[in-house]
Amino acid sequence: xxxxxxxxxxxxxxxxxxxxxxxxxxxxxxxxxxxxxxxxxxxxxxxxxxxxxxxxxxxxxxxxxxxxxxxxxxxxxxxxxxxxxxxxxxxxxxxxxxxxxxxxxxxxxxxxxxxxxxxxxxxxxxxxxxxxxxxxxxxxxxxxxxxxxxxxxxxxxxx
Amino acid sequence: xxxxxxxxxxxxxxxxxxxxxxxxxxxxxxxxxxxxxxxxxxxxxxxxxxxxxxxxxxxxxxxxxxxxxxxxxxxxxxxxxxxxxxxxxxxxxxxxxxxxxxxxxxxxxxxxxxxxxxxxxxxxxxxxxxxxxxxxxxxxxxxxxxxxxxxxxxxxxxxxxxxxxxxxxxxxxxxxxxxxxxxxxxxxxxxxxxxxxxxxxxxxxxxxxxxxxxxxxxxxxxxxxxxxxxxxxxxxxxxxxxxxxxxxxxxxxxxxxxxxxxxxxxxxxxxxxxxxxxxxxxxxxxxxxxxxxxxxxxxxxxxxxxxxxxxxxxxxx
Numbered sequence: 001x002x003x004x005x006x007x008x009x010x011x012x013x014x015x016x017x018x019x020x021x022x023x024x025x026x027x028x029x030x031x032x033x034x035x036x037x038x039x040x041x042x043x044x045x046x047x048x049x050x051x052x053x054x055x056x057x058x059x060x061x062x063x064x065x066x067x068x069x070x071x072x073x074x075x076x077x078x079x080x081x082x083x084x085x086x087x088x089x090x091x092x093x094x095x096x097x098x099x100x101x102x103x104x105x106x107x108x109x110x111x112x113x114x115x116x117x118x119x120x121x122x123x124x125x126x127x128x129x130x131x132x133x134x135x136x137x138x139x140x141x142x143x144x145x146x147x148x149x150x151x152x153x154x155x156x157x158x159x
Numbered sequence: 160x161x162x163x164x165x166x167x168x169x170x171x172x173x174x175x176x177x178x179x180x181x182x183x184x185x186x187x188x189x190x191x192x193x194x195x196x197x198x199x200x201x202x203x204x205x206x207x208x209x210x211x212x213x214x215x216x217x218x219x220x221x222x223x224x225x226x227x228x229x230x231x232x233x234x235x236x237x238x239x240x241x242x243x244x245x246x247x248x249x250x251x252x253x254x255x256x257x258x259x260x261x262x263x264x265x266x267x268x269x270x271x272x273x274x275x276x277x278x279x280x281x282x283x284x285x286x287x288x289x290x291x292x293x294x295x296x297x298x299x300x301x302x303x304x305x306x307x308x309x310x311x312x313x314x315x316x317x318x319x320x321x322x323x324x325x326x327x328x329x330x331x332x333x334x335x336x337x338x339x340x341x342x343x344x345x346x347x348x349x350x351x352x353x354x355x356x357x358x359x360x361x362x363x364x365x366x367x368x369x370x371x372x373x374x375x376x377x378x379x380x381x382x383x384x385x386x387x388x389x390x391x392x393x394x395x396x397x398x399x400x401x402x403x404x405x406x407x408x409x410x411x412x413x414x415x416x417x418x419x420x421x422x423x424x425x426x427x428x429x430x431x432x433x434x435x436x437x438x439x440x441x442x443x444x445x446x447x448x449x450x451x452x453x454x455x456x457x458x459x460x461x462x463x464x465x466x467x468x469x470x471x472x473x474x475x476x
Contacts, residue, residue, distance in 0.1 A: 008395070009394075009399075011398070013238065016232075017237070017238070021242075023240075053241060054237055081236065081237075082234075084239075087247070
């Protein structure tokens with residue numbers, strides 16, 4: 001990861017915040033789970049690679065509000081670490097596009113330019129999970145009775 | 160209720176628990192247990208002693224080190240986020256507001272202070288504090304600590320330039336604290352021991368930091384024998400250190416060749432991993448390129464064995 005003008009290195013920040021930070025969710029179950037609530041964390045797992053608030057470059061994929069759904073892709077600008085208001089670069093990808101196109105855009109923005117190629121798969125799968133959640137589920141197909149039940153149903157229909 | 164009570168007399172045959180009891184008669188209270196931590200109106204167990212060591216003495220140098228570290232941490236947006244401050248709308252960290260804004264007691268009313276905070280993008284942090292206010296669990300409610308809430312921004316000012324009126328303006332906004340730059344408090348700079356408090360400086364206060372704390376080379380004007388601690392490491396970026404020419408020049412080259420088999424790696428399945436398949440079976444490249452697998456024999460129907468020479472030979476025998 002290329003280093004920019006931030007005064008404090010990401011390695012130092014991680015050592016300071018890895019044991020305790022506002023995004024960290026600790027649970028004793030399953031051998032001590034460590035999750036993260038960081039919006040710039042694609043897999044919600046507390047780790048150095050995925051810690052968006054620590055790294056100079058980070059990616060977030062969030063659901064886009066509205067009728068058609070879609071996702072918002074956030075990439076962190078490494079240029080001005082002291083300006084939180086200008087730090088995120090947001091791209092809205094409307095749900096009216098096909099999910100394939102959205103995935104392609106996400107992958108291109110995250111990895112193709114050499115921004116964070118290691119996060120491409122995570123970004124795409126998060127986007128697709130969000131898009132899937134925004135679809136209205138189809139109704140279950142009507143049950144087709146077989147055997148004795150079918151005969152009974154047919155008999156009832158005749159009457 | 161004040162009663163005289165016998166000490167426990169030590170007789171075993173009274174068929175009652177061995178606890179001091181109220182003496183005398185004529186009332187229900189007589190004969191009841193007294194004083195013990197399990198008794199009605201008795202004292203608590205191991206009562207808190209006023210001569211407990213309530214405070215811990217910390218060396219002055221260490222306190223100063225902690226304060227300057229906390230101030231330094233307050234200028235790192237990542238640490239502010241890690242503390243839980245909502246600073247994604249704040250234009251710059253450290254956030255410095257021109258002292259002109261506060262001059263002539265311009266910010267003396269809460270409404271003026273609120274518009275100021277809103278203008279610098281601190282409203283997200285304020286609403287977080289407002290929503291966090293909860294009733295405290297336990298007896299602390301009765302002891303002057305009724306509610307729990309998060310901490311908002313800390314406004315640091317220079318009383319000589321900015322005046323003290325601004326502290327009246329900010330004091331009724333939940334979570335916001337004010338402090339003179341000459342009396343910074345570590346409990347406010349790093350609440351709960353977590354560095355990275357969101358600090359709003361007035362420009363006069365920010366300027367005063369130089370004279371109060373000095374620098375790594377010029378001693379502080381106000382603190383005796385104090386220089387800012389210098390950094391233990393100049394470069395704390397591990398990736399940059401590893402890739403620096405100084406280190407790359409002295410480390411030996413990596414052992415082995417590009418084809419060296421690495422120990423302790425996961426075995427790859429050649430049926431799933433094409434590169435591994437090709438290493439094992441170079442013919443696979445041509446096989447899939449020419450689509451030999453899908454071609455079939457290309458000779459139409461196979462001939463019946465009975466019509467071949469083979470069948471004739473068998474018949475003759």
